[in-house]
Amino acid sequence: MTNLVGHLLLFGTSVCVLLALPIFIGRLVRPKLPTPEKDSIYECGEPAIGSSYIQFDLRFYVVALLFIVFDVEVAFFFPWAAIYGSATQLADSRLTDEARLQLSARLQDLNPATMDAGNIVSAEAAQSLAITGFLDLLVFFAVLMVGFAYVWKRGDLDWIRAVTQKSRQAADQTVVPASRTTSVATPV
Numbered sequence: 001m002t003n004l005v006g007h008l009l010l011f012g013t014s015v016c017v018l019l020a021l022p023i024f025i026g027r028l029v030r031p032k033l034p035t036p037e038k039d040s041i042y043e044c045g046e047p048a049i050g051s052s053y054i055q056f057d058l059r060f061y062v063v064a065l066l067f068i069v070f071d072v073e074v075a076f077f078f079p080w081a082a083i084y085g086s087a088t089q090l091a092d093s094r095l096t097d098e099a100r101l102q103l104s105a106r107l108q109d110l111n112p113a114t115m116d117a118g119n120i121v122s123a124e125a126a127q128s129l130a131i132t133g134f135l136d137l138l139v140f141f142a143v144l145m146v147g148f149a150y151v152w153k154r155g156d157l158d159w160i161r162a163v164t165q166k167s168r169q170a171a172d173q174t175v176v177p178a179s180r181t182t183s184v185a186t187p188v
Helices: 002-029 059-075 077-090 097-108 123-154 161-174
Strands: none
Touching: 059 077, 059 123, 077 097, 077 123
């Protein structure tokens, strides 16, 4: 037990030292040349104007989060292609035995030198795996598109939604009904 505590203490101390060392060296080495421009507040390339306690439009964050969600989900296509791509290659009945052995080893993450005949994937099994993988991808993509359609229908992707609604309301308020207009007769 004391051996474990000693290892944890050594590990914790090493982590603290290795994290603090670059900060300390940077403080000693870097030049200290403060200027008003360097000391000013910087936020995402925009100059700081006014109070920080203002109501901010949250649509920016919604669109950014939606982009991240859909971008990450689309990134799942790459592992799918890596795994099921070799399954579609294995489905080709014209493959040589050596190529089938190599692709089967890669699909099963095995060493080709230690594989036996029982581990080689047949063309029929590979065809079944490729169809299953393609159907899985279609279901995943359909769910992704339903979510995208829902977000689009809700209007979360419209940047100028509030501006157009305000301009419509303002236009409705400035239109004067015809019954209220008066005409002034000019004498002849």
